[in-house]
Amino acid sequence: MEENKQKMSIWNILKFGGAFVGLMIGAGYASGQETLQFYGGFGIYGIFGMLIQLALYLWLIPSLLGFGFDSLRAPERGKYRWYCGKYIGTFFDIFVPIYLVGVMSVMIAGGSSMRF
Numbered sequence: 001m002e003e004n005k006q007k008m009s010i011w012n013i014l015k016f017g018g019a020f021v022g023l024m025i026g027a028g029y030a031s032g033q034e035t036l037q038f039y040g041g042f043g044i045y046g047i048f049g050m051l052i053q054l055a056l057y058l059w060l061i062p063s064l065l066g067f068g069f070d071s072l073r074a075p076e077r078g079k080y081r082w083y084c085g086k087y088i089g090t091f092f093d094i095f096v097p098i099y100l101v102g103v104m105s106v107m108i109a110g111g112s113s114m115r116f
Contacts, residue, residue: 020061 039046071079080096081089 016065020064 035050039049042049067083071082075082078089078093080092083089084092
């Protein structure tokens, strides 16, 4: 099997960074209100919560990118079985598409209920 070698370029870095920011930040963090209300409600202890969140992000980002590049070696179908094993992977192979269709229908319903 031939390895997929991509050059590191500023374009690839911007694509990964943009995808991650869009995934992790979303609309709640965009205004800053969610962070202020959640962590601000805990006072000085909220700062410790923010530091824990920062540490988890610093661990999560490289881990997810590493898993993504490792999955290039996995077979096209059954990537969940590659990571989770036969039984849990099969469950996720069935559950994830159903869940994504459900989330899509909820988002469409929520978007159509907005009034302009």
